[in-house]
Every structure is written in C-alpha cells, then in structure tokens.
Amino acid sequence: MAKIKNAVVFSLPEHYFSWGTTNASSLLPFLFALFFVVLLVISLSYDKVDYLLLPAATLFDVHQPAVSAPVLLSAETTTTTSVDDDQYCDLFSGRWVLDNVTRPLYSGRRCTYMHDEVACEKYGRTDLKHQLWRWQPHACNIPRFDAERMLRKLSGKRMVYVGDSLNRNQWVSMVCMLESALSTDTKSMTFDGSLMSFKAKEFNASIDFYWSPLLVESNCDDPVHHRLSDRIMRANSIQTHAKQWADADILVFNSYLWWKKPGMKMKVLYGSFEDEKQNLEEFEMVEGFEMALKEWSNWLESNRNLNAQVFFVSLSPTHVWGDEWGAASTQNCYNETEPIHKEGYASRGSDYKMMHIVEDTVAQLSQKGVHVQILNITQLSEYRKDGHPSIYRRYWVNLTDQELAKPNSYADCTHWCVPGVPDAWNELLYTYIISQQK
Template sequence: MPVRKGTFRSDVADKVLPKSSNSRRSLAACDIYTGTWIPDNTSSVYNSTTCPYAEAGFSCQDNGRPDSDYLKWRWQPTGCDIPKFNAEDIRQRLRGLRIAFVGDSMGRTQWESFICLLMADIRNKSSVYEVHGNTITKQRPYLAVRFSASNFTVEYYRSPYLVQEGPPPKPAPKRIKTTLKLDKLEIAESRWMQADVLVFNTGHWWTTSKTFARGCYFQLDKSIKLGLSIESAYRTALSTWASWVKMKVDLSKTQVFFRSYEPAHWEGNWRNRLCKSETKPVPNTSYTEDFPHLQVLHDVIQEVAAPITVLNITSMSAYRRDSHVANWTRGRNVVDCGHWCLPGLPDWWNRLLYAALLQKRAGVWA
C-alpha cells in the first residue's frame, strides 16, 4: 500500500494544532512527556453505554466508584501545548489503513481507549464492530475493530513478552515448564509488520511471579540460560524486537512506537493499598522513583539504531495512582493497583500518541 501524503486539511488543522505564542514552543519543538497534571473540568467523551469496547472490569464508574475526581485532570507539558484528540482528523488519516497495538493487558487497555475516543462522535455505532464478532477478554490473542465508514481497523495482538513462549527443549529440569525464546519474536509477527502504525509495549510480565515462580525460564537458541537475570533477559528480548523492526518492517510506510512501562502502585497490604483511597495525582516534586525498564528501552533502541519512537508515558503515569481500577472492578476481591480505569489515564496515552504522530510528520501525518 503506497504512502499517502498531503491529506491533512487546513480546516482540520485549525481545530487540531495548538496556537503558538512567544511564551510557548510549537508542537514540533515540544517535549510532550515532561510536565505536570493540572485541574481540568472537561467531561469524558465516552462511557460504557456509548462505547462497548471499554472493558467492563475497568469501567470504574459503572462498578460503583463514587468520585469522578480522577477524570478532572489534564496533562500539561512544560512550556508547550499538545493538540486535542481530534477523532474526525484521525479517522480521515486512517482511511484504508491499519493501526495495531501489540503487548500485554496494558496495551489492550490503550487499544480499548483508542477505539472509544475514535467512535465518541459517531452516531451510527453499528458501523464500528469487532471483525470476528469476538468479545474482549484477556484470553483473546487477536482482536480487530473495524470502522467501516472510514475503512480502517484498530487491532490488538496479545503478546505479554513480545518474544515466543513455548515448551522447553529436552532434557530439562522438572521445575522448567516453559521457556521464553529471547531470540525469537511471537509467531504472529508476520501479521504485525503489515500495519501502518504499530504501538508496542511490554514490561509488566518481566517479574519473578510471571516467570520463575510459574516455571518459566529463558532460552537462547536451544540452550536454557538458568543464571540469566530478568533484567538481562528483558534487554535481550528488546534487542530481538528492535532488530526485527529495523530489518523486517517497511519503515517508509509504517510508523513504529514503543509505549514505555507505566508503573503500578502496590504500596500497602492487599486490604489497604494506597491506590484505593487516592483521588488526585501525586505532586511531581514528591515522586523520585527510578525506572530501569525505561533506561533499558532507550539503551537498546540507541544500540540497534532503529527508527523507533518511544512514547514515554512513564513519569506522567507514575503520578496517577488515583486512576487505578483499585476495588472498582467486577468479580475480584483484590485491590487492583496495576490496571487503569476507563475512561481515565489511558486516554492521555492516546492523546500523546496523536501528538507524537503529528510531530513525526511522516506518511499521512505529514
């Protein structure tokens, strides 16, 4: 499919791009990832009634959350502004194209948010549908929602590690149930590479509980690496992924993003976790946590020299422990300080994705 340019209408531009002034930098020169959360009373543009793709377990308002304060904040970059999420403009640009989110359940949440934002002003909701008639569940390895009136799809591929998980080579110690093949991407990678915009994420499954505790170890070629640390394995897997992007993806057509790791907030015991009672962001000046996943990501992309854009939502998400699902979910007794309410913080990840696409000025975003 050829790259289309020049589809950005001037009348849409007036609505999308923030007005520059002598005191604020233009979008092109803007560090959209450094800033602060400021009060904002703008209402959310969707809910579970207007968007069935907002996962029921994450629809905090429907699940009894009594406050809506967590929705009344706006991300303000330092010294510049970001554009509003213009659904009409995005639908126009995406005509005939594919955008795919690849990663874990946090990636699925961003995928759901993106769909809900795009369909908020569409009157004929039936024109937006899941291609195979599937419902959204954690077990679905592939989901694709089609916007038939604009002829494009928004896809999600479940891949918590991005690399392949499978049975270990024989012989192997009994404690080893599966291995992560750090030098092989998921089998579905042949379907990813044809998309026009790719948004990857991985990070939350690179923990002891999601690897060694369930009998999952690391493998390179046919050799199990029992002494390899999780951080080293994560770095190797990201190198495999970045090298694949550089060698296999048609980067003259496809825009590639990696959305950085967003911190969870599990402070406190399971009955009294801090995220349960928070109603506003943590002040920037009080948050000093290091983010090793983010540093590894930057190092790998620099080493591989791949043209990948890091959608750096780590710091902005670290301040938002008030926006977690907490106990406003369905069918669970454990307070969830990892996943996020919809609508909520993931909508801002997509606001930054839209701004980053406009910044790149490539393909239909030129």
C-alpha cells in the first residue's frame, strides 16, 4: 500500500531556469533525455494520478493554492479510487467534488442506529445536496469505502472512538456505513453508561464509542447530564477511563470542543470528587488541555505493549460567523447549502495553537517509539458550511418563542449531518486501517 503522509511542494531556485550565460546547445542532450523519461512515465501510468509527495514540515498548514469549481460526476466519469502504490499521499489537501453516483454511502433514513441530533433528513431538511460531496485529495485518490472489507479488517477486533459529541458524530457515521452491509440478526447495539457498543456478530467485531470529553476524569463525564457552569478535571486521573478502552485494537481519540468555552476557566481537582473538602486550582483552558494531553501521552507510553493502532482526530471547525464567507455578520450555517470553494479558507474559531499542542505531543511520543496518526480533518471540514444540522435536528430542551422566531439563533453549526462530512473523516480513517499490513 501507499505511504500515506502529508505533503509539501518544493520548487527549484529561479537561476536553474536562467539562460543568461548558459550555452543552450549543451542542454539539448539533457532535454532529449528528459523528454523520453517523461514519455516513459506517462506510458506506465496513464490511468493513474501519480505524483511524488514528500512528508510535510507541519500538519496544519492552511496556506493552499486556489481551487477550481466543483465537478459533478456521472456514471460515465466516476472510477474506483485507490491510493497509488509506493507514493507519498497527502490525503488532507484537496477539494470537495460533487458526486451523484457514489454518494451518499448509505441512507440516513434507513440507518438503524442513527442519532436524532444529527438526523437532518428525519428532522425536515429537504435540500440533501450536502450528502453528495466527496473528498478528493489533489495528488492521489483514496480507496472507495467498502463496508465488507472494513468488517473483514475488523474481524475479531475492537475499535473504540473516545471523546466528545463530535467523536460520537463520527462514530454514528461509521456505524451507519457498516451496518448497511449486515442483516438484522447479525448486528446489535448496547448501552452501558458512557459506553455504546455496536456489534457485527458475523465478524466478531465491536465498534464502540466511549464518552470522555476531556479524556481525563471530570465533572462532565455523565453521558447525559454534563452541561455544567463550571468544568472540573481531576489531575492524574486517566486510568478510570482508560480501563474502558485498554483492550482496543484501534483507538480514535478527540478532545477540543470542551476546552473552547469562551471566558471559562478550567478547575483542576487534586484528590477525589468525593472528598468533603476539595483542593482546586484554576487554569486557563489551554493549560488544562495540555495537562490532559500529558496524562493521555503518559498512558500511551506506559501501555505501548498494547499494540493498538492509535489515531487523534484534529479540531472540527464551526461556521458561526457568516462574514467569513461573504454573508452578513449575523448569518451562520442556517440556510447554507453550498461549501466554501476558496481553498485555504480558515475560520477564526479554529484554534491552531491547540492543534499544534497535539502535534508536538504526538511528535514526542514518536521519539519514544509510540506511533499516533493525526487524522487532520480540520481543513477539509472548514469548507463545509453547508454540512451542519442547523435547525434540522432534535433538541433536548424546549425552544423559546423568541428562538423559534429567529431560526439562526438556535442553529447547530457545530455538529454535522449524517450522511455527510463525517463520512469523509471515516473514509480517511478507513484508508489508514486497510493500509496496515497486519
């Protein structure tokens, strides 16, 4: 399989192309040789998109070239995609292509285990174009998602998504992508507190979600009652959660959303939540985030013998300020039906400092022999202002008359409709999983 990495483009210095003092005739043999090499490459790979890409210096570069208009695929033009062998492939640099042939990957209406907060079609969304966009990397193709192949890869294994509601959003997407390939009597779902577990019985596979929005123990750990005015994390306390995922073969972590509450501080508890007198210290949210990542990193390092394939999903962007894409400043994702086509677009709500903290943590783990793959979904999701539930979801509290009179006041511009954007996240995850040799 291909070596899947981020990419950076190198260019030759200008003087390499200067003819000022160069004898042109002396270059003719070189030019003829170059012509035949190019001709040979084209003849060997005329049916592929073969570009040599090198590892990037950074994972979160938002400076990209301009993108052309979207292309609508038809049955005559679409092809089965694959990552070309022996090439470096930057899966995260690309564009959204409107594909009315292979999208959506499943029916949201028919998904047995759909969650109401992301079931946009069920809750009245009639414009379903957001389901038809496919992520297309610039320099290569990715494998078309094959549910049976994924299930075979997961045979006898346990895959666990660990994190907040956005990670649950991605998990719901994966469950819907897989369960469509299974008969009713070969699949099941169980709920046990913070743990939700989807079973593919025929393959002895388990695809689970574990609610742990701060990764470490916190007062936000109740999967239902977690909307609190103060957020408290317990220092040095990842073990309680970790025992729920320690036996996993594939781990997919995320943790950003709960660290981004404007104006809120994170309180760190030294001791137990049951202590009558609590020892608390207050930190900036980003400092608490660093502390949690340190605990997570220490756990991975001390449990490196688990031999699990580990991923960390990057920040999922929001679309709450319409002026960023040329709409009114009072507008948000409500009524948006098209992606942003300006490549390199980045919202001011995406905290790249936080993502660099993750990048540094992962790099330090790598130096210690622990490999974590960052699934960089941030840039590709930045373009998708059309992909959020907006008002088309179940709300767990009654909306006021004032809110109902102004729909964009309660539009959900944080989570994502499924089918939709999280399917692309899972296709990238799928690419990494099937590329693993063992």
